[in-house]
Amino acid sequence: xxxxxxxxxxxxxxxxxxxxxxxxxxxxxxxxxxxxxxxxxxxxxxxxxxxxxxxxxxxxxxxxxxxxxxxxxxxxxxxxxxxxxxxxxxxxxxxxxxxxxxxxxxxxxxxxxxxxxxxxxxxxxxxxxxxxxxxxxxxxxxxxxxxxxxxxxxxxxxxxxxxxxxxxxxxxxxxxxxxxx
Numbered sequence: 001x002x003x004x005x006x007x008x009x010x011x012x013x014x015x016x017x018x019x020x021x022x023x024x025x026x027x028x029x030x031x032x033x034x035x036x037x038x039x040x041x042x043x044x045x046x047x048x049x050x051x052x053x054x055x056x057x058x059x060x061x062x063x064x065x066x067x068x069x070x071x072x073x074x075x076x077x078x079x080x081x082x083x084x085x086x087x088x089x090x091x092x093x094x095x096x097x098x099x100x101x102x103x104x105x106x107x108x109x110x111x112x113x114x115x116x117x118x119x120x121x122x123x124x125x126x127x128x129x130x131x132x133x134x135x136x137x138x139x140x141x142x143x144x145x146x147x148x149x150x151x152x153x154x155x156x157x158x159x160x161x162x163x164x165x166x167x168x169x170x171x172x173x174x175x176x177x178x179x180x181x
Contacts, residue, residue, distance in 0.1 A: 059176030
């Protein structure tokens with residue numbers, strides 16, 4: 001009986017998101033490299049709830065830059081068409097945590113992934129006097145799996161995002177395809 005209770009307690013702990021994030025800290029960040037679609041976003045940015053219904057799928061290419069920096073290049077819709085941005089992130093002590101405070105990126109980390117099809121990415125940002133965070137669903141394909149959407153929802157709710165702070169992005173892939181072709 002004690003063995004069954006111990007196994008149940010261990011299984012409960014493993015299913016907790018914060019423990020999964022600790023577990024991820026031991027894995028190789030190179031598994032995040034390559035092309036991704038950003039299909040869903042949860043954000044505490046002040047204008048997000050107003051703009052979320054018109055946001056389109058984004059394309060992201062993650063590569064390693066010199067000095068082992070993580071380079072994140074993205075294409076997203078904006079006023080007047082597609083806009084490209086590239087940031088280089090410096091590795092913090094944990095192998096899965098990156099930052100570039102001079103660009104307002106205080107924390108960039110993978111919360112959950114199956115290392116093949118999807119990743120749930122947390123970012124803490126600071127622009128001017130606004131500090132906020134986001135959770136994004138990265139997918140290797142144009143359509144997220146049921147497992148990926150469930151994990152995105154679990155993390156978003158677990159981190160306190162309200163339903164109006166979450167959005168599945170519009171399926172316009174025009175800008176995403178510019179980087180992912």
